[in-house]
Amino acid sequence: MELDFRWEFVIVFVMYFYGVSSQSQCHLNISAPYVSHSPLVPCEFLPMDFLECSDPIDLRGNDTAREELKYGCSRWGGNRYEEVQMSAVNCTVLPNIECYGNRTFQKEGFPCIKYTGHYFTTTFLYSLLLGFLGMDRFCLGHTGTAVGKLLTVGGVGIWWVVDIILLATGNLMPEDGSNWMPYV
Numbered sequence: 461m462e463l464d465f466r467w468e469f470v471i472v473f474v475m476y477f478y479g480v481s482s483q484s485q486c487h488l489n490i491s492a493p494y495v496s497h498s499p500l501v502p503c504e505f506l507p508m509d510f511l512e513c514s515d516p517i518d519l520r521g522n523d524t525a526r527e528e529l530k531y532g533c534s535r536w537g538g539n540r541y542e543e544v545q546m547s548a549v550n551c552t553v554l555p556n557i558e559c560y561g562n563r564t565f566q567k568e569g570f571p572c573i574k575y576t577g578h579y580f581t582t583t584f585l586y587s588l589l590l591g592f593l594g595m596d597r598f599c600l601g602h603t604g605t606a607v608g609k610l611l612t613v614g615g616v617g618i619w620w621v622v623d624i625i626l627l628a629t630g631n632l633m634p635e636d637g638s639n640w641m642p643y644v
């Protein structure tokens with residue numbers, strides 16, 4: 461059975477106007493109390509795609525400050541998941557995204573990890589080839605020990621070898637607490 465051609469038009473028009481009129485109800489009064497069947501999601505429930513979050517606050521070496529504030533990073537990086545500290549950060553909802561409540565809030569669970577451009581492969585090659593000059597430690601920012609290594613010509617060769625092992629086992633890391641750059 462075929463539907464009459466003009467009836468299809470009528471149906472499309474009715475659906476169109478129904479859509480337009482129901483859309484106007486989507487703009488709710490945000491200062492009104494939250495009702496669970498409202499189309500607006502509470503801002504804190506928005507996924508990360510709609511948020512702009514700050515970096516965790518740097519509290520290196522100050523565990524008391526971290527305990528007082530209940531956020532921030534007193535230690536950066538780590539080789540294993542359990543070693544990595546977590547911190548809350550400030551997140552702001554992107555403009556033009558509608559949501560219910562405060563648009564700026566604290567969000568938990570951000571890892572205390574940063575990257576400042578240190579590559580493991582490069583550093584390891586420096587350590588292997590120029591370790592007797594302390595080049596590896598200079599690159600990582602351990603300037604004090606690097607000078608010592610340079611003046612002793614890599615601890616007469618012993619320190620040279622020890623640092624290669626330390627690097628390979630993850631016990632010699634960038635001085636600023638950053639992680640190795642990934643995917644190299």
Ligand SMILES: *[C@@H]1O[C@H](CO)[C@@H](O)[C@H](O)[C@H]1NC(C)=O
Nearest residue numbers: 487488489490491492493494
């Ligand atoms: C929004 O809701 C508040 C509290 O219910 C009310 O005082 C205010 O007039 C409303 N604003 C608009 C634009 O409807």
Ligand SMILES: *[C@@H]1O[C@H](CO)[C@@H](O)[C@H](O)[C@H]1NC(C)=O
Nearest residue numbers: 519521522523524525526528
């Ligand atoms: C650690 O943080 C506390 C409080 O923020 C501050 O008073 C103290 O000076 C800090 N200590 C160091 C060593 O930075």
Ligand SMILES: *[C@@H]1O[C@H](CO)[C@@H](O)[C@H](O)[C@H]1NC(C)=O
Nearest residue numbers: 514517531532548549550566
């Ligand atoms: C959030 O921002 C406030 C005000 O700028 C600041 O005092 C606070 O330390 C920030 N909190 C976090 C977790 O970054």
Ligand SMILES: *[C@@H]1O[C@H](CO)[C@@H](O)[C@H](O)[C@H]1NC(C)=O
Nearest residue numbers: 504560561562563564565566
């Ligand atoms: C929104 O943020 C302000 C300032 O941080 C705070 O005073 C207020 O209580 C917050 N409102 C809600 C509903 O969390």
